[in-house]
Amino acid sequence: MLRRETLEPRSSMWDFLASYLHFLRTKHGYSCAYVGEVAGAARQTVSHWESGYRKPDEKQAELLDDLYGTGNLLATILYWAQAGHEANWYQEQVALEAIAAEIRIYESGLVPGIFQTENYARTLFTLGGSTDVERDVRERMARKSVLSRTDPPRIWALLDDNVVDRVVGSGGVMREQLEYLIELSYMPNVVINVIPRTVGYHSGLRGSFKILTVGREILAYTEAAAGGRLMRDPNEAERMRVRHDLLGADALSRQASRDHLRQLQESMR
Missing domain, CATH: 3.30.870 (Endonuclease; Chain A)
Structure with a gap:
């Protein structure tokens, strides 16, 4: 499994998304279980999003935007990450x-x-x-x-x-x-x-x-x-x-x- 310490948000849109999700959750003081309940995912899945091991889908990104009050920023980051090519x-x-x-x-x-x-x-x-x-x-x-x-x-x-x-x-x-x-x-x-x-x-x-x-x-x-x-x-x-x-x-x-x-x-x- 990928670890958050190995993420490279400056060179990877996926790593940027993972790091930003972790930043937003900790900034708001939410638990992985609570975020998962809102976004329709298991607690472990939320942890996997933040480690870069798994990715949220479009609907989940929209729910996370609503939760964190980020407009459609997360959905937009997800779109560009999906459209790119990364080693x-x-x-x-x-x-x-x-x-x-x-x-x-x-x-x-x-x-x-x-x-x-x-x-x-x-x-x-x-x-x-x-x-x-x-x-x-x-x-x-x-x-x-x-x-x-x-x-x-x-x-x-x-x-x-x-x-x-x-x-x-x-x-x-x-x-x-x-x-x-x-x-x-x-x-x-x-x-x-x-x-x-x-x-x-x-x-x-x-x-x-x-x-x-x-x-x-x-x-x-x-x-x-x-x-x-x-x-x-x-x-x-x-x-x-x-x-x-x-x-x-x-x-x-x-x-x-x-x-x-x-x-x-x-x-x-």
């Missing part, structure tokens, strides 16, 4: 990934982090100019612990052909990676489908994304060159879920995807 959203979605009940993935360029082998990840960090490759590899491998949870999430991953037929590092690195994908595809809670190149243009080529179900909340995370965006709005998340469904309709079946991966593996030198 720290990547870390937040990784934390949510670890506790998610369901993970849907569409990847257009690289093997998803939780599916990467150590050698594949090391190659990416080395070529990407990491200042501490081994630390980054350890952190990437730690994300895979979600696969061995006692209650592992349901995972449905759609991989564009670019992900699996582009050699990363060497033929040996890719053969190992493809073998691992085939192995993962036999796990009862994991579905891996490949979208073949023969499909041509499709909506997924606009960018990779992930949909996480955490408790009763469904969130979507989209990747961009300048930083990702974590979408908590239910309507936005639903649109991404529908896009994932439609992309899945163009993908190869589970077994056909395994066969395709095996053929690619055998062709790599």
